[in-house]
Amino acid sequence: MLNLRNEWMKLIRKRSAIILMILSALFPLVVGPGIQALQNKFSFTAFDGESFPLVILSLAVSFYLPLLLALAVSDMFSGEQEQKTLAFILVRPISRLKVYSSKVAATGIYLLILLLIVCTTSLLTGAIWLENFTFQGLLIAIAAFLLSWFPLMAIGLLIIFFVQWFGSSSRALTFSILLYLVMMAVTYLFPTIARWLPAYDSDWYQRWINTGMSSILAGRALYLLSWSALLFTLGYYKFSKKEY
């Protein structure tokens, strides 16, 4: 897709995107030695080299990455509308479907890269600073990070649909954060209702690691896929109807 290169270039040329990537890399590198120092001081072992990447992933999937996703998406849709730069592309011979798809694809690639950055630095931290780092642990951690992309992308598509109702990136970001917090609250307070929401799958990788492929997980994967397809379509509908 021709416009994917453009969307990617726009995304990574932003100073904020680079800073957030660096912070993502630093997060495990700072937390790892800190935990090691605490464990040595108080003579306890909360995390070892094997479990450390999964602890970081749990934090990243629940809080950090959805926030980064909301930031990127708000900027890519509402921000560009606010700055009137979206129309700079829309007045060229490219369909709105292609523009929209390339934005979604760029979001997916950005998310994958963030996951891989956090994965690499948490594995390095686990291997260097913490004890009991195994090859099996390494494979599980990589699989867990890659599996997490799927439910996070479903959340991303939900945010993409909603941010298009806002003409300002800050309002879109605030709404996205509130939406995610509400979904998290529903997950804890009303688990039966939460099953319908993608935030319910924040521990998706854990379920795969614990049980492997099962009919329940396959059904859930199908549900997430349908949810993503539906939100992609709704998001495109909104995008295609907009006037600038």
Place this chain on the structure above:
Amino acid sequence: MENILEVKNVTKRFKNGRGIENVSFSVKPGEVFGLLGPNGAGKTTLMKCIVDLCRPEVGEIFINGHRVSDQFEEALKSVGTLISGVEAIDYMTAYENLLIVARLYPDIENERIEEVLQWVGMEKHRNEKLKSFSTGMRQRLYLAAALLSKPKFVILDEPTNGLDIDGKLDFQELISRLSKEEGVTFILSTHLIDEVERLCDRVAILSKGIIVGEKNKTELDENQTFQSFYIECTRKNKEVNRHAELA
């Protein structure tokens, strides 16, 4: 010969009452067509409808025989656009912004980007970010973006906004050259009468969203200019409106 642009009975109204009403006109190949009107007449709305940034409630628009509303890519294939209020990306350089545009057309080489930068006098600023650009410099860059794909038809909405005297003269020279030497067709919306006098072969007068007059340069009476035609049309329109109000 088939018209390059056909606007048929287009109506687009906004909540504040502004917009365009039942606008129809066509642009022939090789023409420089001027759309003249005061601020708020609906020129930008019409231009936005032509490039599908706004959707008309009624009417149809065709570019090169392709309906814009459902054959957008085909319609815009050989069209360059500069729409008032549309901004390039300010954290990127002039060259990068043109590269983004170049990727949306087939076979645009780096040399072409350099060439259009030179045409608009921006070659020295190619590696500067847009953040530091004045309105005039931005306008020059937008013109470069419009001409990048070697278009056969160029849509220019208030193209000299923010340009200084030299910039305006350079722009008028460039449009004249492209029109005469390369046969490029232009539609130019403006509120500057001298621009229309100098560049346009045919003019439509837009007032309060309605086309109140249209004339070819060759159809002008002796001693008549586009300026006097504009005054005549707007006066007539005011009288018609006054009578309508009284009735």
